[in-house]
Amino acid sequence: MKKIWLILLCTWQFIAFGQSNVQANWQQDVSYNIQVTLDDENHILNGQIDIGYTNNSPQTLNEVWIHLWPNAYKNNLTAFAKQQLENNSTSFYFAKPKARGYIDSLDFTVDAQSLKLTYHPEHVDLAKLTLNTPLKSGESIVISSPFRVKVPGSFSRMGHVRNSYQITQWFPKPAVYDVNGWNTMPYLDQGEFYSEFGSFNVSITVPQNYVVAATGVLQDSSEMDWLNDRITYYKGRGKREEDETASSALLKTLHFKQDKIHDFAWFADKEFFVFESKQTLSDSSATINTYLYSTNEYDKSAIQYVNQGVKFYSDKVGNYPYASASAVIGPLKAGGGMEYPMITVLASTDKTTIVHEVGHNWFYGIIGTNERNFPWMDESINTYYENRxxxxxxxxxxxxxxxxxxxxxxxxxxxxxxxxxxxxxxxxxxxxxxxxxxxxxxxxxxxxxxxxxxxxxxxxxxxxxxxxxxxxxxxxxxxxxxxxxxxxx
Ligand SMILES: [Zn+2]
Structure with missing residues (x-):
């Protein structure tokens, strides 16, 4: 994340965890299968999630803590809402109900047997699933649930402005279990995250004329053809019209896959221009596809900063391990930019911000530290490379x-x-x-x-x-x- 520090002054309120320097030779494994459909009339996501969870810890687990991040936008009692107020931002406090967000329709099961869901006494965006059968060391289960997300207005990282959607921290997600136990934390605007590595297999259904930018690799050749036509079509077209295009009545389902990542974000807009480029790594071991999505055609030259970031960090730290890197210029309301694996969302085309956010692929994405407990491990190191x-x-x-x-x-x-x-x-x-x-x-x-x-x-x-x-x-x-x-x- 990139903050505009002379403008943003804030107060911090966090859950503290016991600290430990002990390290383990194990980590949990999580594999996600998610199907989600965007209802862009009501700004709702209807989804189904299957979470394959392998307990690689030496302990038997009787419970799994789940982050329900969208509930941060539910009311004025959440940690996010309180922090916004403490930071003198009243827009969420006075937001009308239809501009708020939440996740509901949950029914967690393992082997078709319902699990008891207990919300955290203080944080509605955090809940404990009690397992019917304890999960022993080395065992795996699949935790399934339907879910419905009301997408809030644009107050922080997830939100929409009319029919431009920024879908981040959106699905039920197990907290990290490590040598310190469960790392539970409420969603905050100013305070970042900690996630388990795993694989994502995500199907996104939207009206046909939406452009979707997402973590992972798009699996659908017909959509690639459509995007390629769009890339060609938009060359020289100029700025988009003021009025938004009506949504197509026909839907399309897009499939994204990726291993070795710890989060998944997606962005949908009917007015996105799509710009593409390539960056070959210095040792010629790979050529990375780079993309920039923006509703303003004049942003297209900023894709060079995505390329610069991929090349610079690959040269100085280690080669970029994924097939593509993307930047989305969107209506972000959480500092100047926010990082997700393989994709970043930015409020502007500022070079240093784009390079910084692309750089988080290394210090956040690939090296997945606990950002909330050890903020220097992502922001200090990443800002050092940004400055360099x-x-x-x-x-x-x-x-x-x-x-x-x-x-x-x-x-x-x-x-x-x-x-x-x-x-x-x-x-x-x-x-x-x-x-x-x-x-x-x-x-x-x-x-x-x-x-x-x-x-x-x-x-x-x-x-x-x-x-x-x-x-x-x-x-x-x-x-x-x-x-x-x-x-x-
Ligand atoms: Zn940052």
Whole structure:
């Protein structure tokens, strides 16, 4: 996620977990089969989910905790709603019922036997499933449920603006079970996530004239042909018309598949322009298909930043392991951008934001740390690489960006917003370490320290070790930890 820290000031409220440095040589395995249909008249998703869950832990599990993220938008008592109010954002607090969101129609079963669902006493976006038969170490079950999601208006990461849909944190999802037990957390706008790795097989049914951008690889050749026609058709067409096209009465079902990922997001809009490109990795081992989706044709040149991000992080950290990388320019209401595996949504075509969000494929997507407990492990490291990329491709838009290696670094360093926020904490004697839990930071320190100071410390480490040793250390880190949750070796 990329925050605009001089504008966004916030307060943090989190559930705290016991911390442990113990690591395990196991992690749970989750495989999702999801069928979902978009009702774009009522802004509702009707779905069915089958969650294959393998207990690789040494313990027997009597329960499985499930995140029901859409319930964050249900009422003014959720952790999300309270945090919005504390951050002086009243738009959700005063939102009309039809603009709110929720998930319902749940009926969890294993082997056609219903499971008892107990909501968390405080957080309606979190529930405990009591298993009828304890799940022993090494055993697998399939947990199934229908679900219905009312898509809220655009207040955070999931939402819609008219018929432009941003479908994220949308399906029932098991919390991570690791050496610390169940990692349960309510949805927050300012506070990120922790997820189990697994496979996704998702079928999305929408009216035929929607363009769908999603995590994973599209399996339908007829849809690829349709998109290719659209890519050709839109060349030189100009900006979209103001009035939205009516939805087709005919539906289409699209299939997306992907292994070794820990989340799935999709975006649907009838007015998307689709731009495509390719980026070959430096060692020629793969060519990545890159896509940019936007309702404004003039955004198309921003696809070069997706390519730059894929190439830069592949060169410096490790090769991008998936077939495609996409960016969606959409009506995001959670900072400047938000990352999901293989796809990112952005509020603008700003180069550094796109490179930052694409970079989260490495530090969030491939190395799946607990972002809420250890925010530096995604944001500090990722912002360090974003800054390094920015410095390596300095152009007119970067004039006001810091140059950490400059002889005049001290003054350069304070030229950007994050550094100003960090300098402010220094002068007020409110500096903090970079390795604290998200909840331990004030909102301005979260920006100034996690993004600003944390990234700067990594640049000092780079200078201290030298590029070659620093890069090889990070490449080893990537190889050792890719596709693992943060407590797993
Ligand atoms: Zn970020």
């Amino acid at each position: 990329h920015s410095k390596s491709t300095k152009d007119v838009s970067d004039v006001f960006k810091p140059n950490y290696n400059s002889k005049y670094a001290a003054q350069d360093r304070f030229a950007d917003g994050l550094s100003i926020v960090y300098a402010n904490s220094l002068t007020r004697n409110t500096d903090q370490a970079i390795d604290l839990h998200s909840k331990d930071y004030t909102s301005s320190n979260y920006g100034g320290i996690i993004y600003g100071k944390g990234a700067y410390i990594f640049s000092l480490l780079q200078q201290f070790l030298g590029d070659s040793l620093f890069d090889s250390a990070m490449q080893n880190f990537y190889e050792e930890w890719k596709f693992k949750t943060s407590f797993t070796r």
